[in-house]
Amino acid sequence: MNFDLSPELAELQATVRKISRERVLPRAREIDSTEEYPQDLFDLFVETGLTGLVVPEEYGGSGAGILGLTIAIEEIAKYSNAAALMLLLTRLPTGPVLIAGTEDQKKKYVTPVATGEQRAAFGLSEPSVGSDVVGMRTRATPDEAGGWVLDGVKCWMSGVAQADWYCVFAKTGPVESRDHSSISAFVVERSWPGVSVGRLDSKMGVKGIDTGELLLDGVHVPAENMIGEVGGFRLAMLGLNSMRPVVAARGIGLAEGALMYAVEYMKERPAFGRTIADFQGMQWKVAELAAELEAARLLTYRAAWLADQGKFGREWVPYLSMAKYYATELAVKASSECLQMLGAAGYMKDHPMELYYRDAKQLTIVEGTSQVQLNLIARGVLDHDLWWD
Numbered sequence: 469m470n471f472d473l474s475p476e477l478a479e480l481q482a483t484v485r486k487i488s489r490e491r492v493l494p495r496a497r498e499i500d501s502t503e504e505y506p507q508d509l510f511d512l513f514v515e516t517g518l519t520g521l522v523v524p525e526e527y528g529g530s531g532a533g534i535l536g537l538t539i540a541i542e543e544i545a546k547y548s549n550a551a552a553l554m555l556l557l558t559r560l561p562t563g564p565v566l567i568a569g570t571e572d573q574k575k576k577y578v579t580p581v582a583t584g585e586q587r588a589a590f591g592l593s594e595p596s597v598g599s600d601v602v603g604m605r606t607r608a609t610p611d612e613a614g615g616w617v618l619d620g621v622k623c624w625m626s627g628v629a630q631a632d633w634y635c636v637f638a639k640t641g642p643v644e645s646r647d648h649s650s651i652s653a654f655v656v657e658r659s660w661p662g663v664s665v666g667r668l669d670s671k672m673g674v675k676g677i678d679t680g681e682l683l684l685d686g687v688h689v690p691a692e693n694m695i696g697e698v699g700g701f702r703l704a705m706l707g708l709n710s711m712r713p714v715v716a717a718r719g720i721g722l723a724e725g726a727l728m729y730a731v732e733y734m735k736e737r738p739a740f741g742r743t744i745a746d747f748q749g750m751q752w753k754v755a756e757l758a759a760e761l762e763a764a765r766l767l768t769y770r771a772a773w774l775a776d777q778g779k780f781g782r783e784w785v786p787y788l789s790m791a792k793y794y795a796t797e798l799a800v801k802a803s804s805e806c807l808q809m810l811g812a813a814g815y816m817k818d819h820p821m822e823l824y825y826r827d828a829k830q831l832t833i834v835e836g837t838s839q840v841q842l843n844l845i846a847r848g849v850l851d852h853d854l855w856w857d
């Protein structure tokens with residue numbers, strides 16, 4: 469067993485840490501208040517090769533894997549979860565293509581994401597279903613040319629407005645079917661007739677990266693744009709399982725950023741002839757959060773390591789879901805407790821605490837809520853996928 473990062477990953481961490489301090493930190497508040505897409509930071513991520521981190525070298529990336537992306541996102545999320553989400557979107561929609569796509573699909577759609585020439589988004593959720601993926605209503609009906617016609621509405625889609633293509637899941641079987649084989653995955657290009665962006669959401673946090681609807685109205689999709697075989701529910705799950713450490717990284721980065729800020733503030737803030745940091749009650753809060761943070765990091769790094777070994781099938785679900793569950797719940801807890809450590813100052817926009825607090829809550833909802841993760845972990849224990857004997 470070796471807990472050290474490889475020299476390459478240590479160098480990546482140092483580089484992204486520097487970029488995050490120098491370029492992301494000064495922009496975080498402005499991205500939140502203007503709600504404008506941070507194109508300058510996207511350009512920075514392209515220039516520094518971060519958009520290609522998770523993409524294998526043969527498709528134009530640097531092959532740093534899920535662990536590389538996890539480490540980079542942790543650094544960025546210390547200051548801006550919106551910027552971290554931008555980088556996460558290099559993997560969420562490309563994941564199913566990398567896992568089950570053809571060589572042509574990988575070259576045509578994943579390579580431009582690695583180089584930053586294109587952006588992509590992921591369409592699973594619909595207005596009437598989120599957690600209950602099998603209940604989706606978007607239909608894919610066969611057309612005369614051997615392809616498919618897609619009709620439906622996807623919603624809450626991150627990066628919907630900037631995307632050049634979408635990884636969309638639809639029912640190739642009967643819409644009422646609860647059979648897992650009734651769902652398939654497609655690459656849908658933004659420029660195709662019938663594809664449009666609908667309503668954009670007004671959000672509590674993670675502002676600047678639009679979330680909204682994708683409208684599919686009689687969209688003709690050629691047969692070669694189906695990802696994998698007919699029956700893509702398992703592919704959706706594999707894609708999401710492999711993403712658990714990446715979402716978790718947004719949580720640990722946020723918790724680290726909040727705790728570091730609160731500690732420095734408490735050391736300066738006088739009270740009762742001492743500083744806030746001198747009170748044991750406050751020190752214990754710091755210690756508890758620090759211990760939980762390191763536990764979350766270990767879960768997250770192990771999950772990333774598993775995903776990079778291709779271990780994101782059913783038997784690995786508890787380990788992957790645990791990282792997402794624990795790290796994102798910790799982000800909510802840490803942002804709340806760290807805000808409290810600043811008192812009134814924490815409530816004001818002069819400090820980043822209220823921003824961390826609003827951003828954190830998104831993390832326990834996206835890509836499978838905390839309750840869904842608990843269901844998955846419990847199933848794994850009941851089935852002895854996770855057992856200690």
Ligand SMILES: Cc1cc2nc3c(=O)[nH]c(=O)nc-3n(C[C@H](O)[C@H](O)[C@H](O)COP(=O)(O)OP(=O)(O)OC[C@H]3O[C@@H](n4cnc5c(N)ncnc54)[C@H](O)[C@@H]3O)c2cc1C
Nearest residue numbers: 590591592593597598599624625626833834835836837839
């Ligand atoms: C900012 C943001 C960005 C997003 N980006 C994307 C994106 O890019 N692409 C995409 O496809 N989706 C995206 N989503 C949607 C997200 O994936 C869903 O919100 C999530 O899957 C939950 O679905 P829901 O909101 O419909 O909640 P519901 O499924 O309606 O659940 C409501 C509540 O019930 C609980 N619940 C549901 N089922 C169970 C159960 N079986 N046991 C116990 N509790 C349960 C849930 O945990 C939740 O607390 C985004 C959401 C947000 C907020």
